[in-house]
Amino acid sequence: xxxxxxxxxxxxxxxxxxxxxxxxxxxxxxxxxxxxxxxxxxxxxxxxxxxxxxxxxxxxxxxxxxxxxxxxxxxxxxxxxxxxxxxxxxxxxxxxxxxxxxxxxxxxxxxxxxxxxxxxxxxxxxxxxxxxxxxxxxxxxxxxxxxxxxxxxxxxxxxxxxxxxxxxxxxxxxxxx
Amino acid sequence: xxxxxxxxxxxxxxxxxxxxxxxxxxxxxxxxxxxxxxxxxxxxxxxxxxxxxxxxxxxxxxxxxxxxxxxxxxxxxxxxxxxxxxxxxxxxxxxxxxxxxxxxxxxxxxxxxxxxxxxxxxxxxxxxxxxxxxxxxxxxxxxxxxxxxxxxxxxxxxxxxxxxxxxxxxxxxxxxxxxxxxxxxxxxxxxxxxxxxxxxxxxxxxxxxxxxxxxxxxxxxxxxxxxxxxxxxxxxxxxxxxxxxxxxxxxxxxxxxxxxxxxxxxxxxxxxxxxxxxxxxxxxxxxxxxxxxxxxxxxxxxxxxxxxxxxxxxxxxxxxxxxxxxxxxxxxxxxxxxxxxxxxxxxxxxxxxxxxxxxxxxxxxxxxxxxxxxxxxxxxxxxxxxxxxxxxxxxxxxxxxxxxxxxxxxxxxxxxxxxxxxxxxxxxxxxxxxxxxxxxxxxxxxxxxxxxxxxxxxxxxxxxxxxxxxxxxxxxxx
Numbered sequence: 001x002x003x004x005x006x007x008x009x010x011x012x013x014x015x016x017x018x019x020x021x022x023x024x025x026x027x028x029x030x031x032x033x034x035x036x037x038x039x040x041x042x043x044x045x046x047x048x049x050x051x052x053x054x055x056x057x058x059x060x061x062x063x064x065x066x067x068x069x070x071x072x073x074x075x076x077x078x079x080x081x082x083x084x085x086x087x088x089x090x091x092x093x094x095x096x097x098x099x100x101x102x103x104x105x106x107x108x109x110x111x112x113x114x115x116x117x118x119x120x121x122x123x124x125x126x127x128x129x130x131x132x133x134x135x136x137x138x139x140x141x142x143x144x145x146x147x148x149x150x151x152x153x154x155x156x157x158x159x160x161x162x163x164x165x166x167x168x169x170x171x172x173x174x175x176x177x
Numbered sequence: 178x179x180x181x182x183x184x185x186x187x188x189x190x191x192x193x194x195x196x197x198x199x200x201x202x203x204x205x206x207x208x209x210x211x212x213x214x215x216x217x218x219x220x221x222x223x224x225x226x227x228x229x230x231x232x233x234x235x236x237x238x239x240x241x242x243x244x245x246x247x248x249x250x251x252x253x254x255x256x257x258x259x260x261x262x263x264x265x266x267x268x269x270x271x272x273x274x275x276x277x278x279x280x281x282x283x284x285x286x287x288x289x290x291x292x293x294x295x296x297x298x299x300x301x302x303x304x305x306x307x308x309x310x311x312x313x314x315x316x317x318x319x320x321x322x323x324x325x326x327x328x329x330x331x332x333x334x335x336x337x338x339x340x341x342x343x344x345x346x347x348x349x350x351x352x353x354x355x356x357x358x359x360x361x362x363x364x365x366x367x368x369x370x371x372x373x374x375x376x377x378x379x380x381x382x383x384x385x386x387x388x389x390x391x392x393x394x395x396x397x398x399x400x401x402x403x404x405x406x407x408x409x410x411x412x413x414x415x416x417x418x419x420x421x422x423x424x425x426x427x428x429x430x431x432x433x434x435x436x437x438x439x440x441x442x443x444x445x446x447x448x449x450x451x452x453x454x455x456x457x458x459x460x461x462x463x464x465x466x467x468x469x470x471x472x473x474x475x476x477x478x479x480x481x482x483x484x485x486x487x488x489x490x491x492x493x494x495x496x497x498x499x500x501x502x503x504x505x506x507x508x509x510x511x512x513x514x515x516x517x518x519x520x521x522x523x524x525x526x527x528x529x530x531x532x533x534x535x536x537x538x539x540x541x542x543x544x545x546x547x548x549x550x551x552x553x554x555x556x557x558x559x560x561x562x563x564x565x566x567x568x569x570x571x572x573x574x575x576x577x578x579x580x581x582x583x584x585x586x587x588x589x590x591x592x593x594x595x596x597x598x599x600x601x602x603x604x605x606x607x608x609x610x611x612x613x614x615x616x617x618x619x620x621x622x623x624x625x626x627x628x629x630x631x632x633x634x635x636x637x638x639x640x641x642x643x644x645x646x647x648x649x650x651x652x653x654x655x
Binding site for chain 1: 216220224225227228229232233235236238239240241242243244246281283284287291292293294295296297298299300305309311312313314315316317318319320322325327329335338339342343
């Protein structure tokens, strides 16, 4: 027979193939170390205090940070807003009756605020103050800037649009951008 | 197959090994791929879940945390994260079950400079861990994010995941192992389907080689082996046809020789009778006519002998030669042969007094007469006939002191009409004597061999079984 030299390896490279397969198989089990893998956006929510919005001399919205040491909840921030400001340069469009407790519910992409106010207690600018303050706290706590706010008052006039979902003209610009 | 030093001998073993290797490798590769995919999915899921959970917990507690944080705040954050956790802010740390020293530098660097949750798998003391690290950022109302300087780290044990993966791997290997006996069975079946036609073909070829020209393999299917089988069958068919033709021609030739010699007998008998008459009347002829008549008589005798030899050869060829075995004294037969031909004075006989054996007297007489006649004619005296015997072999040797047989002649002395010396064509012999002598020896079950004595001179050795038996009548060959 002339194929004597070939008889030893009927399937060329079979033995190396088996070794490679076993090595790969062994390497496949277990939990290998990994490099640093991204896991999403970092959590946020710490702040020196909530940001409140008042009305400036020219009727524009002015942000004011209350140094409470922590961000707190939307409800906390709105309570501070209803309490008003002592800054003589600023005024507020909200006439508070002394009750500052605000109910906050999240409904999908909308935040519903239940205010202890009637529509005649709040100017349209006052509605913006409320919406912006709520949204600012929401964004600072890690929420989306596209969230809409519904301001629900105790008494509304017929045909009023106070209860419509609204955004805030000055909050979340950077995030939206 | 010839035997060799290789480990994989034979087609069956090679088929088996190749089949099993391919099948097991395929099964192992499939099982392995499945196991790796499942493992990766498991790891990815555990990683994603840990990052989401920890991110969610930190986000939930973050608005209630003081900034800048004091130790109590850091502890609250650490408790909120749960498990093995570490919270760092500037020089202050709050740790439980997780030491800052075990955190890889690349993870710390990614957390410190970044705005993302990051994860990394590490193996510490043989146990796999998932490390999750994240900075806690401060977001401005306009969405701008700035680091707060707080870093949160957590370690999650992956031992459970490891156990699940080990289970998957074990099952994958078991699957591959289950395939093994199946592969062996399939390989054996495949090998048998291939090897059975090969074996059939080998058996057929062996029968053909042994002379059974009618041997054929039935072709199965329509593959290459069936093609090969058909080809072998066709080859066997043509060989059989030519062999039959040759045998027929040979038989025809023999029959022709037999017929010719038979037809020559009657005219020869007449011719012989005429010659005998002529022989008695030669004295009345003149010298030239007498010489011519004597020549004609001699040639006629030669012709008669030739025809008789031809008929004898024809009987051997046709298988109709019959052995008539009887009890006889070998020494006596040899002496009678010499005496009857008047050679007693010229030949020395070395033989025991009596040598009882069983053989055909007539045929042995013919053989001995032929050998001694040749020795006297071609060799030189003294011619010696030796007769001896063992328990079951009778041996008769005829030797002379002539020049012996040339090497190129020894192989041909028993050929028909072979003449060693072309110059002595008309030596009186028919050219068939030695051929007939050997046929006679073989008919007894013995043999006749030619050679040279050590001291020169030809030596013919006839060996016969001491108790020759009459063979069963041979079938007439076609």
